[in-house]
Amino acid sequence: MNFTFLTVLATGGLLLGMLGMLEIGRRIGVRRLAHDLEETRPGQTAVEGAIFGLVGLIMAFTFSSSLTSFETERQLIGQEVSAIRTAWLRLDLLRADDQAALKELFRQYLDSRLEMYRKLPDTAAGKAEFARSVKLQDDIWQKTITACHESGVTSSWALLLPALNQMFDISHARALAARIHPPKVIFVMLSALMLLSALLAGYGMAGGKSRSWLHILGLAVSLSATVFLIYDLEYPYVGVFRINAMDQMLVELRRSM
Template sequence: SSVGSMVASILGLLAIMLAFTFNLAASRFDARRQVVLEEANAIGTTWLRARLLPEPQRSEIADLLRDYVDARVSHVDYSTIDARLARSEELQELIWSRGVTAAESAPQSIMTGLFLQSLNEVIDLHAKRVMVGLRSRLPLILWVALFSLVIVGMLSVGYQAGLSGTRRSPAEFLLAISFAVVLLLIVDLDRAHAGLLRVDKHALIDLQRSMQTAQPRSER
């Protein structure tokens, strides 16, 4: 019937929209995971190069880098995100100032230049992680379109069932549950610091452990 064809078209469009949105959310989730790995590698490189700097900058920067990794590993939710970001940026400034001091004391030092280069990459990756993790979200218009299609699709299924005069089929219930599960997964993937799906921080945690056992903290 024409109503059946219309319902099938709406559900098909809804399925396409769900697949598109899920792929978009999954790619953003994967980008957040990748930038964590890149950040861990960059901090690790900075840590190794910092150990070749002269004293007292070497010990000071080592301690600050430990604090920086602790800040990056710590659990973050929407109530503490601003404080965590401010702490990370404060530590970046402190580490950079120590690096500049080392560069001024030894202007011809190649290792100091390499250290500042890797530190600059750490700062860039921090900005990238903030962008990917907090500000790169699915646009509101996409959510409006998606939920509108879900509502229209479920109403059309109910309308068709009412016209046919048949009893509710378990298949209709399973269809609604399937769409709801996919929708919840999309919502969860789009939330950076909430929900069940979290970005794996094991690369940063492993780095944190290696830095803690590398050498004792200096007295500050």
């Protein structure tokens, strides 16, 4: 099922849940006030402030984590482009015959890297393409080792092999970064605290003669939209805010080959 649809469904459910908890909290507050007209709230205000503060703290940390993951992925793309370009240029250290075969493998490798991210959010297809790119890495490495032996030029070893290592390492770093996310329990806890804060907010609005829909919708929509943004940024290749534009750098590099 489409990731964006699931995210919208989840945040939509959270929005409706908050609206429901606001209404429940208000009705509880109205009933309480009807029996206790002289109710004091200092202690209640302290509890509400603590819970609202906790919601804000967890939301700030998760948003910061998501934004950092998004930015890290962007930086890794730039590093991969640079590493592939460097290794490509250093192929000129080899003999002409070896260069032709390796350059063709490089083109296939870059095509595979681009195709892997194009296939997302189809995880199975993405994993299959990643396995293909790893196989091409092995082919490039073995072919390069053989070419370096045959050339007999020590400078090709010192310059080309480290460049290949860096190119391969960055591809694995990107794969690892795509798998690192906050534990799901963090989002569950954040959602539960948001529902609880909505209940307390509704209780606090019980003193009004009528419902303030501006405040009710403002609270529920803003918090739900923030959760949607946090979760979407965590998965930059499958959500609404995608990082595909950065892959254009790889596309341009492929065209230059």
